[in-house]
Amino acid sequence: MRADAKKNYDHILDIARGVIAGHGSDASMRDIARRAEVGLATLLRHFPTRETLFEALLCTNLDALTQKSAELEVSNAPGDALATWVADWVAFAGSYKGVVDMMAAAHTNPGSALYASCAAVHSASGRLLARAQAAGAAREDMNGDDLFALMTALGWAIDQPSFAPRADHLVRLITSAVLGETVGK
Amino acid sequence: MRADAKKNYDHILDIARGVIAGHGSDASMRDIARRAEVGLATLLRHFPTRETLFEALLCTNLDALTQKSAELEVSNAPGDALATWVADWVAFAGSYKGVVDMMAAAHTNPGSALYASCAAVHSASGRLLARAQAAGAAREDMNGDDLFALMTALGWAIDQPSFAPRADHLVRLITSAVLGETVGK
DNA sequence: ACCTGAACACCGTTCAAGT
DNA sequence: ACCTGAACACCGTTCAAGT
Numbered sequence: 001m002r003a004d005a006k007k008n009y010d011h012i013l014d015i016a017r018g019v020i021a022g023h024g025s026d027a028s029m030r031d032i033a034r035r036a037e038v039g040l041a042t043l044l045r046h047f048p049t050r051e052t053l054f055e056a057l058l059c060t061n062l063d064a065l066t067q068k069s070a071e072l073e074v075s076n077a078p079g080d081a082l083a084t085w086v087a088d089w090v091a092f093a094g095s096y097k098g099v100v101d102m103m104a105a106a107h108t109n110p111g112s113a114l115y116a117s118c119a120a121v122h123s124a125s126g127r128l129l130a131r132a133q134a135a136g137a138a139r140e141d142m143n144g145d146d147l148f149a150l151m152t153a154l155g156w157a158i159d160q161p162s163f164a165p166r167a168d169h170l171v172r173l174i175t176s177a178v179l180g181e182t183v184g185k
Numbered sequence: 186m187r188a189d190a191k192k193n194y195d196h197i198l199d200i201a202r203g204v205i206a207g208h209g210s211d212a213s214m215r216d217i218a219r220r221a222e223v224g225l226a227t228l229l230r231h232f233p234t235r236e237t238l239f240e241a242l243l244c245t246n247l248d249a250l251t252q253k254s255a256e257l258e259v260s261n262a263p264g265d266a267l268a269t270w271v272a273d274w275v276a277f278a279g280s281y282k283g284v285v286d287m288m289a290a291a292h293t294n295p296g297s298a299l300y301a302s303c304a305a306v307h308s309a310s311g312r313l314l315a316r317a318q319a320a321g322a323a324r325e326d327m328n329g330d331d332l333f334a335l336m337t338a339l340g341w342a343i344d345q346p347s348f349a350p351r352a353d354h355l356v357r358l359i360t361s362a363v364l365g366e367t368v369g370k
Numbered sequence: 371a372c373c374t375g376a377a378c379a380c381c382g383t384t385c386a387a388g389t
Numbered sequence: 390a391c392c393t394g395a396a397c398a399c400c401g402t403t404c405a406a407g408t
Contacts, residue, residue, distance in 0.1 A: 045372085157341075
């Protein structure tokens with residue numbers, strides 16, 4: 001990439017971050033281009049898809065997340081590791097409004113720029129769950145797909161303004177369910 | 186309403202049902218008008234908001250749902266009643282793609298045509314949960330808001346193509362978590 | 371190489387004009 | 390009363406033309 005193009009790219013990404021932080025994942029591409037003082041066509045050549053833009057925007061966070069999963073797989077006690085993983089995912093999911101919807105959609109089609117990241121989160125979840133199950137620290141009647149679905153659903157829920165106030169509690173509920181903890185009745 | 190208007194209204198609703206069944210909750214209003222062979226402005230006078238259209242489209246289902254909750258509150262064993270209620274909600278949530286997103290959004294603003302229905306589902310959930318808790322058939326560490334959030338998140342999840350195959354299992358997982366059932370580990 | 375204006379086909383909103 | 394075409398301000402896509 002030429003130096004001037006690189007500078008343009010970085011500038012656009014910087015502005016996009018701000019706009020998306022404000023308006024969420026369905027922010028107008030035109031609006032982003034406008035605020036970056038760049039033609040819409042230019043924005044779309046750097047990021048042909050909304051997903052491409054998000055991939056660039058999230059790659060730091062996503063790398064940190066998957067690296068964290070690798071650490072958790074070896075360091076912590078299996079049950080704690082799983083609980084921490086869910087909490088980390090939720091923190092990531094809160095990075096931008098609508099990110100979870102996007103990930104859930106990307107999860108379906110391999111053509112998406114976010115597909116690989118989704119698959120990574122999915123499989124990391126599967127490994128951490130299996131490890132916890134082997135240690136008797138998680139309920140047996142679920143698999144990696146189920147965990148990923150629950151984590152995504154949880155991320156979606158706390159993204160909703162009406163459910164956000166109970167976010168911490170909802171995370172605790174799901175986590176305790178996954179760990180198969182005995183609860184007071 | 187005049188007879189010709191009534192006929193128009195019913196026809197539009199009929200066509201809308203088909204289009205939304207095919208394209209989900211974010212079907213184009215213009216497309217609905219076009220297929221109903223009616224001006225877009227006519228459609229929008231009958232249903233000024235997308236929510237208004239959905240309210241009309243869903244009112245039968247929603248009435249059945251809330252009536253069912255009233256029956257469950259007195260007839261079934263508290264735990265079974267709660268489990269059945271969750272299952273009924275999930276069935277409703279599957280009526281049209283995207284309905285849950287809409288309900289979750291409507292839940293926040295009292296101006297929405299779907300607000301009352303959301304509130305009804307919310308409060309019915311609270312009553313059925315409280316009844317189950319009083320009978321020692323549900324976990325104590327959650328309230329009606331939490332249950333509604335979990336039910337909605339569950340509805341959202343099974344609406345996603347990638348999670349749909351595990352729908353039944355996901356319902357079972359959430360239900361067993363809410364009931365505080367002891368699980369094999 | 372890199373950028374961009376402009377045309378395109380969409381969307382929902384609004385309203386003056388028609389029956 | 391009820392309907393509707395048309396103008397409006399948006400959206401993302403595409404591409405020929407400019408530096």
